[in-house]
Amino acid sequence: MKLLTHNVLTSKCIRGVTVGYPLLIKATNVKVSEVEFKPDFVAKVLPKIEWDVLANAAESLGHWQNLPKELPNNYENDTDFLKKIHRVLLEVEVIQGELICPESGRKFPITNGIANMLLNEDEV
Amino acid sequence: MSQNVEPFKGLKKLNRKLAKLHHILKRDINISTVSTPTNNLVLCNSGLVNGLTEDQVFEHFSKHGEISNITMLPGKSCCFVSFSKKDSATSAYECFNGKLNISQNNRPVYLSFVEEVPKPSIEVIWNELPPGLLVFKNFISTEEELNLLKLIDFNHEQCGLLKHRLVKHFGFEFRYDINNVDKNQPLDQSVPTETDFLWLKLAQIQPEFKGFKPDQLTVNHYAPGQGIPHHIDTHSAFEDPIICLSLGSSIVMEFKKDGTHTCVLLPQRSLLVMSGESRYDWTHGIVPRKFDIIKTKLGGYTCLKRTTRVSFTFRKVLSTGKCECFYRSKCDSFLNCNIEEKMAVQLEKMHVHKVYDNIANHFSNTRHKPWPNVMDFVQSFDSGDFLVDVGCGNGKYLSNNTHTFEIGCDRSANLIEICRNRKFEAFLTDCLSIPIRDNCIDGVISIAVIHHLANESRRLQAIQEIVRILKKGGKALIYVWAHEQVKNKQKSSYIMQDRKNRKGTKEMNGQCLTSAQQVSLDSGNITLPVHSNRSNFQADDLLVPWKLKGDEEENESVFLRFYHVFKEHELEELCLKVENVRILKSYYDQGNWCVLFQKM
Numbered sequence: 121m122k123l124l125t126h127n128v129l130t131s132k133c134i135r136g137v138t139v140g141y142p143l144l145i146k147a148t149n150v151k152v153s154e155v156e157f158k159p160d161f162v163a164k165v166l167p168k169i170e171w172d173v174l175a176n177a178a179e180s181l182g183h184w185q186n187l188p189k190e191l192p193n194n195y196e197n198d199t200d201f202l203k204k205i206h207r208v209l210l211e212v213e214v215i216q217g218e219l220i221c222p223e224s225g226r227k228f229p230i231t232n233g234i235a236n237m238l239l240n241e242d243e244v
Numbered sequence: 245m246s247q248n249v250e251p252f253k254g255l256k257k258l259n260r261k262l263a264k265l266h267h268i269l270k271r272d273i274n275i276s277t278v279s280t281p282t283n284n285l286v287l288c289n290s291g292l293v294n295g296l297t298e299d300q301v302f303e304h305f306s307k308h309g310e311i312s313n314i315t316m317l318p319g320k321s322c323c324f325v326s327f328s329k330k331d332s333a334t335s336a337y338e339c340f341n342g343k344l345n346i347s348q349n350n351r352p353v354y355l356s357f358v359e360e361v362p363k364p365s366i367e368v369i370w371n372e373l374p375p376g377l378l379v380f381k382n383f384i385s386t387e388e389e390l391n392l393l394k395l396i397d398f399n400h401e402q403c404g405l406l407k408h409r410l411v412k413h414f415g416f417e418f419r420y421d422i423n424n425v426d427k428n429q430p431l432d433q434s435v436p437t438e439t440d441f442l443w444l445k446l447a448q449i450q451p452e453f454k455g456f457k458p459d460q461l462t463v464n465h466y467a468p469g470q471g472i473p474h475h476i477d478t479h480s481a482f483e484d485p486i487i488c489l490s491l492g493s494s495i496v497m498e499f500k501k502d503g504t505h506t507c508v509l510l511p512q513r514s515l516l517v518m519s520g521e522s523r524y525d526w527t528h529g530i531v532p533r534k535f536d537i538i539k540t541k542l543g544g545y546t547c548l549k550r551t552t553r554v555s556f557t558f559r560k561v562l563s564t565g566k567c568e569c570f571y572r573s574k575c576d577s578f579l580n581c582n583i584e585e586k587m588a589v590q591l592e593k594m595h596v597h598k599v600y601d602n603i604a605n606h607f608s609n610t611r612h613k614p615w616p617n618v619m620d621f622v623q624s625f626d627s628g629d630f631l632v633d634v635g636c637g638n639g640k641y642l643s644n645n646t647h648t649f650e651i652g653c654d655r656s657a658n659l660i661e662i663c664r665n666r667k668f669e670a671f672l673t674d675c676l677s678i679p680i681r682d683n684c685i686d687g688v689i690s691i692a693v694i695h696h697l698a699n700e701s702r703r704l705q706a707i708q709e710i711v712r713i714l715k716k717g718g719k720a721l722i723y724v725w726a727h728e729q730v731k732n733k734q735k736s737s738y739i740m741q742d743r744k745n746r747k748g749t750k751e752m753n754g755q756c757l758t759s760a761q762q763v764s765l766d767s768g769n770i771t772l773p774v775h776s777n778r779s780n781f782q783a784d785d786l787l788v789p790w791k792l793k794g795d796e797e798e799n800e801s802v803f804l805r806f807y808h809v810f811k812e813h814e815l816e817e818l819c820l821k822v823e824n825v826r827i828l829k830s831y832y833d834q835g836n837w838c839v840l841f842q843k844m
Contacts, residue, residue, distance in 0.1 A: 121669075121671065122669055124649055124669075125651055125669055125671070128630070128651075128680050128681050128684050128685070129671075129679050129680060129681075130679055130680065130681045131679060132679075132681075133677030133678070133679055141681060156646075158646070158647070160627055160628075160647070161627055161628055161646075161647055161649075162628075163628070164626070164627045164628025164629075165628045165649065168628065168630065168684070232661070232664060233664055234657075234660055234661070234664055234670065234671055234672060235671040235672065236657075236671070236672045237653075237671055237672055237673040237679040238655075238672055238673060238674060239674070239677060241589060244676070244677055
């Protein structure tokens with residue numbers, strides 16, 4: 121699971137959970153694998169994401185690389201910055217661990233990089 | 245007839261043969277033959293299983309006197325003829341025993357006298373009309389008959405050729421593939437006004453049918469020897485009543501319900517009205533033969549030679565498309581209605597989720613080529629856009645774009661595993677609750693997924709979920725399998741993959757009617773038809789086999805996947821039930837109904 125995916129995931133489908141966002145990450149195995157860097161893509165994605173959520177998630181995994189706490193202005197041409205963000209968004213992957221619903225504490229296992237978001241019949 | 249009678253060969257041989265046959269009769273149906281003449285003869289070696297028909301028996305034996313009864317026993321190689329007079333029976337016996345070659349392969353038939361004739365398990369009733377059935381004799385004059393016949397020229401006009409008869413439609417085409425009309429496609433020729441006088445006449449005789457005005461007419465042309473298989477006119481297709489005018493020839497129509505089997509004579513120029521129970525609960529059909537045996541009022545039989553019959557069947561299309569009759573066991577509206585929620589959950593678990601996990605590898609190996617229209621949609625997005633593939637399978641649409649972020653999700657762990665091995669971003673979820681935030685996705689595709697949901701509220705919920713995760717202005721493309729596998733005379737590639745289907749369009753319609761069978765699920769009391777692969781669909785909700793070959797040839801296992809196949813406009817209507825949906829495009833693509841919509 122990439123952190124860009126984590127940025128949109130929620131547990132709000134659980135009955136009784138209203139926001140279910142952001143999900144906490146507890147990782148036992150994190151891998152960084154190279155993905156082709158496309159500055160234009162990263163620049164276009166940034167306005168769409170929740171910066172704080174990304175920052176906290178990356179920090180909890182130890183991959184924030186001292187990036188700023190707030191999304192800076194004029195990042196479009198800052199290749200260094202975009203490269204770092206590219207790494208956070210697409211290259212850092214949780215291979216093993218779990219996602220935790222902030223409201224109910226329900227755990228969703230992550231195995232072999234795949235988050236299992238399936239709910240039981242009595243949870244929906 | 246003379247060529248059928250061989251010269252008498254030898255008494256000894258005949259007696260030996262008869263003794264053997266008598267023994268079989270005794271053992272098989274517990275009938276003892278007698279040596280002294282009676283009114284009843286048994287044809288010891290010939291019956292329904294040998295292809296002998298009632299009219300063949302009648303044709304020969306009636307030459308010896310009045311027949312009072314013919315008893316054909318289902319599944320037996322013997323039958324019985326009873327005469328009004330003993331002399332007639334004796335005469336027939338002497339003339340035909342061992343000499344009349346109407347048994348199988350033109351072998352001679354062997355006869356004996358019997359005291360009593362067994363009663364067939366299903367007795368044919370004569371001239372007792374099923375409830376709701378009316379026959380008006382001489383409803384029209386010979387002149388009116390001629391005028392009506394002149395309306396249709398089967399020699400020159402365009403008409404359909406069914407396996408057993410010629411047919412022409414007015415108002416709406418009756419489609420034999422779906423046993424229904426397409427309400428949205430009226431024909432240029434509506435029901436001829438020359439038939440209007442019938443309804444005034446009917447209202448006078450039978451005031452309850454005042455106001456009946458059909459908007460659909462099917463004209464059938466039956467040559468002698470042609471018939472129509474037993475059927476009930478689709479409940480949801482037409483209103484009550486269904487009315488049939490017989491022109492050119494009289495005919496016997498059979499009606500069946502449960503164990504009851506009744507024969508009704510439809511005289512030339514008569515009007516048949518099927519309403520109530522007779523319309524909804526009884527099947528009707530015409531046996532293909534050249535003459536009808538008719539039971540007379542006195543109890544005897546007489547024969548009626550068929551000539552060319554033209555029938556006008558008048559029907560009124562049921563505009564709501566939903567039948568509300570009480571005859572539920574025969575009612576498609578009732579039978580096809582929603583599978584209840586609990587059952588739907590079990591059905592999907594057993595016949596969708598488990599199946600895909602079992603067939604994942606084989607399924608994935610058969611899914612390489614992306615469909616061009618889906619590809620065009622996927623590639624229409626801007627750089628940095630988020631795309632979600634709901635029910636991504638092996639991820640065949642996840643790798644075609646380098647400038648968007650694509651996430652796949654599926655219900656099958658084994659399919660998601662395949663995506664992961666192909667380095668695609670994917671997670672495991674059910675499409676009924678997608679774990680993605682509201683209003684954050686630019687594009688969604690859901691290709692061949694929603695048809696696996698077992699009732700309408702679940703299918704609606706899946707679309708609601710897609711709409712929920714979409715941004716305002718975001719677009720989604722949904723594909724579902726179509727009930728209609730032959731569209732505009734073009735067969736879908738699914739149908740075409742069966743070599744048998746590559747010839748004519750019409751042939752297929754006939755052949756697949758028989759191939760559906762029923763299986764019961766052990767998850768509950770639901771019975772669904774099993775689809776015969778590469779044929780037209782016979783039901784909306786059905787099980788489709790997936791054959792999985794093992795390591796060795798004989799190790800083939802069959803998995804049944806649940807499908808709800810969509811009728812034309814059904815997907816559009818479902819999408820429009822969700823708020824903020826604007827349909828941009830709705831089309832048919834290779835056996836699928838497809839909707840492209842935008843969130844407002």
